[in-house]
Amino acid sequence: xxxxxxxxxxxxxxxxxxxxxxxxxxxxxxxxxxxxxxxxxxxxxxxxxxxxxxxxxxxxxxxxxxxxxxxxxxxxxxxxxxxxxxxxxxxxxxxxxxxxxxxxxxxxxxxxxxxxxxxxxxxxxxxxxxxxxxxxxxxxxxxxxxxxxxxxxxxxxxxxxxxxxxxxxxxxxxxxxxxxxxxxxxxxxxxxxxxxxxxxxxxxxxxxxxxxxxxxxxxxxxxxxxxxxxxxxxxxxxxxxxxxxxxxxxxxxxxxxxxxxxxxxxxxxxxxxxxxxxxxxxxxxxxxxxxxxxxxxxxxxxxxxxxxxxxxxxxxxxxxxxxxxxxxxxxxxxxxxxxxxxxxxxxxxxxxxxxxxxxxxxxxxxxxxxxxxxxxxxxxxxxxxxxxxxxxxxxxxxxxxxxxxxxxxxxxxxxxxxxxxxxxxxxxxxxxxxxxxxxxxxxxxxxxxxxxxxxxxxxxxxxxxxxxxxxxxxxxxxxxxxxxxxxxxxxxxxxxxxxxxxxxxxxxxxxx
Numbered sequence: 001x002x003x004x005x006x007x008x009x010x011x012x013x014x015x016x017x018x019x020x021x022x023x024x025x026x027x028x029x030x031x032x033x034x035x036x037x038x039x040x041x042x043x044x045x046x047x048x049x050x051x052x053x054x055x056x057x058x059x060x061x062x063x064x065x066x067x068x069x070x071x072x073x074x075x076x077x078x079x080x081x082x083x084x085x086x087x088x089x090x091x092x093x094x095x096x097x098x099x100x101x102x103x104x105x106x107x108x109x110x111x112x113x114x115x116x117x118x119x120x121x122x123x124x125x126x127x128x129x130x131x132x133x134x135x136x137x138x139x140x141x142x143x144x145x146x147x148x149x150x151x152x153x154x155x156x157x158x159x160x161x162x163x164x165x166x167x168x169x170x171x172x173x174x175x176x177x178x179x180x181x182x183x184x185x186x187x188x189x190x191x192x193x194x195x196x197x198x199x200x201x202x203x204x205x206x207x208x209x210x211x212x213x214x215x216x217x218x219x220x221x222x223x224x225x226x227x228x229x230x231x232x233x234x235x236x237x238x239x240x241x242x243x244x245x246x247x248x249x250x251x252x253x254x255x256x257x258x259x260x261x262x263x264x265x266x267x268x269x270x271x272x273x274x275x276x277x278x279x280x281x282x283x284x285x286x287x288x289x290x291x292x293x294x295x296x297x298x299x300x301x302x303x304x305x306x307x308x309x310x311x312x313x314x315x316x317x318x319x320x321x322x323x324x325x326x327x328x329x330x331x332x333x334x335x336x337x338x339x340x341x342x343x344x345x346x347x348x349x350x351x352x353x354x355x356x357x358x359x360x361x362x363x364x365x366x367x368x369x370x371x372x373x374x375x376x377x378x379x380x381x382x383x384x385x386x387x388x389x390x391x392x393x394x395x396x397x398x399x400x401x402x403x404x405x406x407x408x409x410x411x412x413x414x415x416x417x418x419x420x421x422x423x424x425x426x427x428x429x430x431x432x433x434x435x436x437x438x439x440x441x442x443x444x445x446x447x448x449x450x451x452x453x454x455x456x457x458x459x460x461x462x463x464x465x466x467x468x469x470x471x472x473x474x475x476x477x478x479x480x481x482x483x484x485x486x487x488x489x490x491x492x493x494x495x496x497x498x499x500x501x502x503x504x505x506x507x508x509x510x511x512x
Contacts, residue, residue, distance in 0.1 A: 003067040003111045004059065005118055005152070011057040011127035012328070014368070018432035020331035021364050028322050029335060029360060035290060035319040036339030039142075043252040046134055046146040047266075048155075051258020051294060055129040055330045056154030061260070064110075065090035068097075071109050077101055091229040098228050107222040112151060113214065118207035124157035130257055131158035133333040138198045139163075139175050139402040142340055145199045147245055149259070149266075151207045151225065155200050156181060163399015164198065171196035172390025175402050183209040184224040185240035203241035235265035242269060249273040254308065256291040258329050260300065267304060274307050283310030287320045292332050296321035338364045345407050352411035354418070362429035366414065367403070370430060373440020374413040376401040376481075377490060378454040380474060381465045395477045409455045416453035416495030417442070423496060424451075438483045444498075448486040449511065451498060458492040458499055458508070465490060467506035475503065 012020075024032075050061045069087035072078050078100045085092055097106045111117035119125075131154055137143045139162070148155065156166070156179070164179040171178050178197040182188050183206035202209075205225040213221035226232065226239070235242055246269055248254075254270075274288060289308025291301045305320045314320055324332045342349075342356060342363070349356065357363045379401050380394065394401065403410040421428065424444050434443075441450035454461065465471060482488045488503040489511070498511040 003064050003071070003109070003117070005064070005111060006057050007059055008057045008125055010054060011125050011129075012055065012330075013126075014128040014132075015432055015436045017055075017128055017328055017330040017334060018361075018365060018368065018436075020327045021335055022361050023327040024324070024332060024335065025326070028324075028327075028332070031319040031322050032332060032335045033339050034317055035322065036336055036343060038287065038290075038318060039253060039255075039340060040343050043248075044143050044255055045248050045252035046143060046255050046257055047259055048130065048134075048146060048148040048150065048257045049259030050150055051260070051329060052130040052148070053150050053152050053154045054258060055328055056127065056131070056152065056157070057125060058150070058152050058154060061090055062088045065093060068093050068109060072097055077105075091227060091232055094227040095229040098230075102219075103222040103225075103228075104218055106227065107210065107225050110151075110225070110227065112207050112210050112225060115211070118152060120208050121153040121156035121160060124152075124154055126161075128330060129154060129158055130330050130333055131155040132162055133330060133337055135159045135162035135164060135179075135198075136400045136402075137333075137337055137340075139177075139400050140337070140341065140344070140404045141175070141402075142337070142344075144176075145201070145248065147201045147203065147248070149204045150202070151205055151210075153206070153208050156208070159198070160397070161399065163394060163397045165393065165397050169393065170389050172393050174390050174405050177390065177393045177397070177399075181206060181209065182244075184213065188240045188244070201241055201244055203235075203239070203245065232265050236268055239265075245269065246273050250277055253287070254289045256289065256293065256301070256304065257333070258293060259291070260293070260295075260298065267300065267307075270304055271307050274310065278310035283312035285309065285312045285315030285318060287314060287318055290319060291321040292324060292329060292336075293321070294324050294329070296323050334364055334368055335360070338367045341367050341403060344404060345410060348407035348411040349414070351408070352415045354411055354415045356414075357429050359429055361432070365430055365432045365435050369432065369435040370417060370440050371403055371410055371414055372400055373435075374417065374453055374455065375403055375405065375410055377452050377478075378409060378413065378456060379405065380478070381454065381461070381490065382456070395474075412455035412494075413453050416455060416491065416493065419495035420451060420453055420491060420498070423498070439481050441483050441488055443483070443486075444511075447511065449498075450483045450486050450488045451491045451500075452482075452488065453491045453495050454500075456492055461490060461492045461501055462508050465501050465506060471506040 065088045072093050078097055082096050094106050135158055159179045169178050176198050180197045181200050183202035210221045287308055289304050322332055441452050443450050489500045489509055491500040502509050
């Protein structure tokens with residue numbers, strides 16, 4: 001018997017998580033706004049636990065533990081059985097198995113050798129999740145690295161969907177478009193420089209990396225999977241992942257996402273590290289540890305948050321925890337990213353005379369769907385001789401184009417979109433369903449056309465998006481990213497006119 005892992009019914013698309021934003025209580029939404037202000041221009045390290053993979057369809061640690069306990073009790077290989085073991089004591093159960101057999105057997109009972117149980121990134125299923133938002137935050141330069149304790153490949157799947165590539169890819173210059181996973185000592189010890197990639201540290205190992213290593217040395221591969229009590233106890237002393245975690249804990253705000261904080265190795269290292277930090281600097285009430293969790297008021301999380309405050313009370317208005325109960329962790333992160341972008345783009349928006357919707361749902365829809373769609377089209381149609389690699393990567397791998405790539409352009413596009421919707425007698429605020437259904441294009445119910453403001457002047461737009469080979473290549477590359485059944489028009493100017501170029505023909509149009 002092995003652990004059952006995937007629960008595909010837990011997977012949801014972006015539209016579902018956008019809707020879930022409306023289910024978060026007002027107090028939690030306000031706390032996310034405060035947290036966005038706290039994190040502005042700070043080093044932020046997402047620390048993801050099993051709860052972060054829940055939206056990927058993964059089972060929680062307690063569920064996996066119960067399966068492993070059943071396997072332990074069912075097999076005579078582990079007899080005599082420890083009658084004191086609890087069915088949710090995952091490290092203890094694994095340790096009991098190990099003492100009667102081997103680490104290889106423990107990992108086998110967890111199901112890690114089986115690609116149908118612990119799926120590779122390509123087979124994780126099409127969905128939107130916590131890691132999808134983290135990928136977008138990386139593109140927006142809001143975070144640079146993350147630390148995780150899950151074996152699954154949900155992160156790798158999400159980063160690929162958002163346009164990141166793994167392996168030997170020439171990096172672009174404007175934003176990070178490569179990613180790598182460090183899940184074992186050998187990878188961590190590599191001397192190769194890779195400053196242009198996002199890095200996810202998997203402290204407990206990785207299912208796919210285990211299978212790669214097991215081809216040559218199954219025992220060594222199994223030892224890289226941290227699960228047993230003894231391995232956890234030794235983490236503070238000898239594990240490869242402790243030094244990078246300790247290093248980042250010294251100068252980052254640790255954002256615990258779906259992390260139950262019940263792992264003593266993290267608590268101990270954090271306590272020691274932050275005590276050292278507060279020997280060098282005074283506690284000011286600015287949180288260095290914040291939690292986004294279904295149950296963020298547990299004693300273990302309380303202890304970590306208090307350690308991150310250095311014993312001082314939190315500053316007035318400071319957010320230390322967000323409860324996602326009744327919504328999703330992904331929705332909470334979407335709101336947080338929206339508020340962080342609102343701050344980051346604030347100067348450009350003010351210069352363009354843009355006042356973002358006061359309605360939270362409309363603001364999230366705008367900055368999560370509509371604005372990135374406009375930024376994507378303008379970026380890909382614009383001549384970019386100086387940035388061919390970045391453009392080629394975006395065409396080849398798709399994904400999210402950051403608003404911060406050109407904040408002034410993003411502000412002009414948002415202003416034009418608002419004006420165009422007014423011209424078309426459409427409601428001021430877009431629904432998530434409307435934005436998603438039309439891939440960010442604005443439908444005109446009167447003539448059946450679809451409009452995409454790109455924030456460029458007509459002469460410029462007509463010059464760079466004209467009939468010919470480039471136009472046809474771009475249409476094919478973006479197939480499926482625009483509505484079918486009507487003429488799609490890239491709109492120039494400030495949105496006061498329906499003037500632009502036709503996506504189907506590449507010719508200029510002016511729908512008066």
